[in-house]
Amino acid sequence: MGIQRVLAGVLAATLPCFSPAQQDTLKEIERYRQLLQESNPAELYEARGAEHWTRKRGPKSSSLERCDLGLGPGVVKGAYARLPRYFADTDRVQDLESRLVTCMVALQGFAPEEARRNPFSGTGAPMITTDPFSGVGQRSVMTDLVAWIASESRGMTIAPPMSHPKERLAYQAGERLFYFRAGPYDFGCITCHGEEGKRIRLQNLPKMTNAKDAQRAFGTWPAYRVSEGELRSMQWRMWECIRQMRFPELEFASDASIALIVFLANRAEGGTFDAPAIKR
Amino acid sequence: MPSKTILALALSGICVAGCATRPSDSETERTVAEMIKTSFRTRGQATVARLSQDDAQALCSKHAGELPKGVSDGIEKAQQATIRYPSSGKLMGDWREGERIAQSGVGKQFTDAPNRPAGGSCYNCHQLSKQELSFGTIGPSLYQFGKQRGASEAIQKYTYGKIYNAEAFSACSNMPRFGHNGVLTEEQITHLVALLLDPDSPVNR
Amino acid sequence: MADPMRIRANMTGDKVEVKVLMAHEMETGLRKDASGNAIPAHFIRNVTVTHGGKTVLSAQWGTSVSRNPFLHFRFKGGKPGEKVTITWLDNRGEKRTDEAVIAGG
Numbered sequence: 001m002g003i004q005r006v007l008a009g010v011l012a013a014t015l016p017c018f019s020p021a022q023q024d025t026l027k028e029i030e031r032y033r034q035l036l037q038e039s040n041p042a043e044l045y046e047a048r049g050a051e052h053w054t055r056k057r058g059p060k061s062s063s064l065e066r067c068d069l070g071l072g073p074g075v076v077k078g079a080y081a082r083l084p085r086y087f088a089d090t091d092r093v094q095d096l097e098s099r100l101v102t103c104m105v106a107l108q109g110f111a112p113e114e115a116r117r118n119p120f121s122g123t124g125a126p127m128i129t130t131d132p133f134s135g136v137g138q139r140s141v142m143t144d145l146v147a148w149i150a151s152e153s154r155g156m157t158i159a160p161p162m163s164h165p166k167e168r169l170a171y172q173a174g175e176r177l178f179y180f181r182a183g184p185y186d187f188g189c190i191t192c193h194g195e196e197g198k199r200i201r202l203q204n205l206p207k208m209t210n211a212k213d214a215q216r217a218f219g220t221w222p223a224y225r226v227s228e229g230e231l232r233s234m235q236w237r238m239w240e241c242i243r244q245m246r247f248p249e250l251e252f253a254s255d256a257s258i259a260l261i262v263f264l265a266n267r268a269e270g271g272t273f274d275a276p277a278i279k280r
Numbered sequence: 281m282p283s284k285t286i287l288a289l290a291l292s293g294i295c296v297a298g299c300a301t302r303p304s305d306s307e308t309e310r311t312v313a314e315m316i317k318t319s320f321r322t323r324g325q326a327t328v329a330r331l332s333q334d335d336a337q338a339l340c341s342k343h344a345g346e347l348p349k350g351v352s353d354g355i356e357k358a359q360q361a362t363i364r365y366p367s368s369g370k371l372m373g374d375w376r377e378g379e380r381i382a383q384s385g386v387g388k389q390f391t392d393a394p395n396r397p398a399g400g401s402c403y404n405c406h407q408l409s410k411q412e413l414s415f416g417t418i419g420p421s422l423y424q425f426g427k428q429r430g431a432s433e434a435i436q437k438y439t440y441g442k443i444y445n446a447e448a449f450s451a452c453s454n455m456p457r458f459g460h461n462g463v464l465t466e467e468q469i470t471h472l473v474a475l476l477l478d479p480d481s482p483v484n485r
Numbered sequence: 486m487a488d489p490m491r492i493r494a495n496m497t498g499d500k501v502e503v504k505v506l507m508a509h510e511m512e513t514g515l516r517k518d519a520s521g522n523a524i525p526a527h528f529i530r531n532v533t534v535t536h537g538g539k540t541v542l543s544a545q546w547g548t549s550v551s552r553n554p555f556l557h558f559r560f561k562g563g564k565p566g567e568k569v570t571i572t573w574l575d576n577r578g579e580k581r582t583d584e585a586v587i588a589g590g
Contacts, residue, residue: 041553172308186340186447202414248390
């Protein structure tokens with residue numbers, strides 16, 4: 001178990017907090033990580049996601065092929081790299097997942113609750129089965145789509161727009177939320193992500209107001225989480241952080257979740273997407 | 281009136297084109313308040329009431345990054361007043377139990393059973409015993425904490441108080457106020473005090 | 486119908502190097518859901534790899550192999566353009582067969 005933790009910590013490492021003696025181990029693990037890239041189960045989600053995009057679903061029996069992710073209807077290549085952004089048709093700032101909800105409702109005729117249902121895949125681990133949106137052996141169309149759409153921005157520069165007043169408002173709101181301390185543990189995002197070179201147990205923590213840390217962190221989500229056997233998105237990452245902060249549940253694709261992602265995406269501006277990645 | 285620091289931080293990342301239309305602080309505050317109300321829901325033991333900040337939380341959020349001395353002094357004074365010591369007067373428990381509590385990261389999440397005792401999550405942020413390699417660095421190493429300080433009554437009182445309410449000693453500390461917020465019981469804290477101060481504890485050997 | 490495998494087959498020196506990603510839950514049967522009921526076991530029992538009609542790899546798996554298994558191995562005797570066929574069979578009798586063409590080195 002101890003070795004697993006060390007490997008886990010290094011696999012996700014962004015900062016060299018290790019002694020020279022451990023550098024050789026780091027090299028070996030890096031070689032192992034390269035090998036893992038060719039075996040990233042995220043590929044399986046991407047393949048399904050590509051299918052979901054063209055498949056006719058819902059009451060309107062339509063595909064998502066006319067969905068506008070910010071670069072025009074049906075343009076997927078590069079779209080993830082330019083999210084979140086303001087959308088005139090909904091008059092809101094939206095991230096990828098909330099935008100997919102919009103398209104599932106508008107194009108495919110799903111009710112909003114249906115489109116939001118089962119956003120995170122899960123196969124019955126105790127924590128997840130109680131969620132209203134996943135179940136034993138239940139796949140998530142949303143997760144598959146996120147995997148594929150993100151893969152279509154692999155290698156591109158993280159470039160969320162910041163010109164519309166609502167984009168600026170979302171950024172500032174996200175920033176306030178980042179510093180918001182509450183709950184029985186007095187946690188805020190800042191508690192774990194406010195200082196350089198820190199780690200929780202053996203998991204290195206990015207300082208999210210540090211450009212390099214933010215770029216590496218934001219650029220590697222979505223990711224296949226080996227320990228969960230599932231592909232996880234930014235919405236999931238926010239949901240999971242908030243849970244561990246001892247806050248009440250963050251609603252999927254809610255305004256607060258989008259505002260946080262706007263803040264983080266902009267802190268990561270200029271970085272390169274290397275997603276879907278593979279993580280511990 | 282929001283602190284200059286928040287303003288400075290807000291300006292740093294977003295002034296690209298058309299800076300003239302930066303949202304006002306009051307608009308941002310209203311937006312955040314609305315988001316807090318509508319984007320979260322009660323689940324299990326994690327109620328939305330948890331998002332109502334107490335004085336310390338509100339001040340620490342407002343002054344994140346740069347805490348004026350007047351504000352930090354005020355917080356420490358107020359937090360000091362919350363510390364409750366065990367009526368028995370016994371501040372040191374069993375270090376073996378303390379190690380178990382320090383290792384446990386369970387408690388207060390909506391996925392945790394409400395009647396299950398919380399752990400201290402100490403190793404998440406601190407080094408404690410020498411043997412445990414899987415430790416965090418958000419807080420300072422506590423290895424040899426007792427060896428360096430002894431276990432006098434004054435040190436026991438300080439250690440107990442620090443775990444009970446860390447902000448009594450360091451305003452806006454990252455460390456949860458385990459006693460004041462009702463995360464750990466009196467008894468649990470005494471076990472952690474023993475873990476830190478007992479000469480036989482692995483922390484001090 | 487189970488999801489397709491992702492197979493990469495390349496020449497490295499005189500050997501064929503194969504990397505396969507299989508989509509499978511690999512549920513051990515030991516995990517419990519929120520109600521306390523055991524989640525039924527569902528895992529790959531056998532893996533067979535053939536080339537030119539011959540079996541080049543045969544594996545018996547169990548519950549210790551993790552979800553979405555990745556298999557990486559080399560064998561002699563293959564050439565670019567030839568096919569490698571992989572079949573898995575699980576404890577519920579479900580199976581999946583996919584093939585890939587060996588690429589040059």
